[in-house]
């Protein structure tokens with residue numbers, strides 16, 4: 001049986017200073033740590049060096065979540081788009097410097113002017129995903145697109161299918177269980193695009209708001225998720241992205257796949 005690796009995103013402590021966050025890394029009961037390159041935990045050269053030392057000392061594996069606060073790769077204006085792409089490319093550079101196995105980012109989203117230009121956000125999303133994919137490929141970083149919700153242009157299985165058929169790009173999916181649950185898409189992703197999934201963000205919710213609850217604290221049927229992942233021989237990482245009950249969530253997932 002292929003067994004996924006259970007890890008933890010440091011998102012749960014994003015309100016704490018960077019120094020506090022890195023002190024918590026060695027205390028985790030997993031070797032797979034997802035770093036969030038945003039807010040107080042934004043990466044830079046000095047921080048990357050620190051994190052590299054921790055990685056070597058404790059024999060860890062890192063993935064990096066791209067900046068997402070106020071980030072929209074579909075943004076129309078050239079100045080905003082240039083700044084966004086510059087920041088995201090820097091994040092890919094830190095991902096490589098940390099020898100991380102994956103960089104996870106969000107697709108573009110619609111804005112207040114989108115209704116006047118149907119399809120324009122989708123088109124820009126494709127162009128910019130392609131630019132980021134090329135940049136990452138050139139420096140040897142694997143990237144994955146996350147399914148999001150609300151105003152984002154890639155939420156459902158059909159959006160991803162459309163993306164693959166229009167681009168022919170071979171970018172994996174970072175399946176976010178909480179976001180998919182809100183869109184009623186969780187089982188669809190697992191059943192229809194199982195071999196595109198290269199990463200999983202595990203957190204729970206009530207099916208309405210994205211509150212990143214601990215595993216088992218919302219309406220997700222985790223038994224079914226585990227069964228479908230096993231059916232697909234999923235053996236990559238499942239990262240707990242809950243902001244509460246994180247230790248318990250790791251334990252629950254370990255049990256589900258034991």
Ligand SMILES: [Mn+2]
Pocket residue numbers: 146176201241
């Ligand atoms: Mn996520």
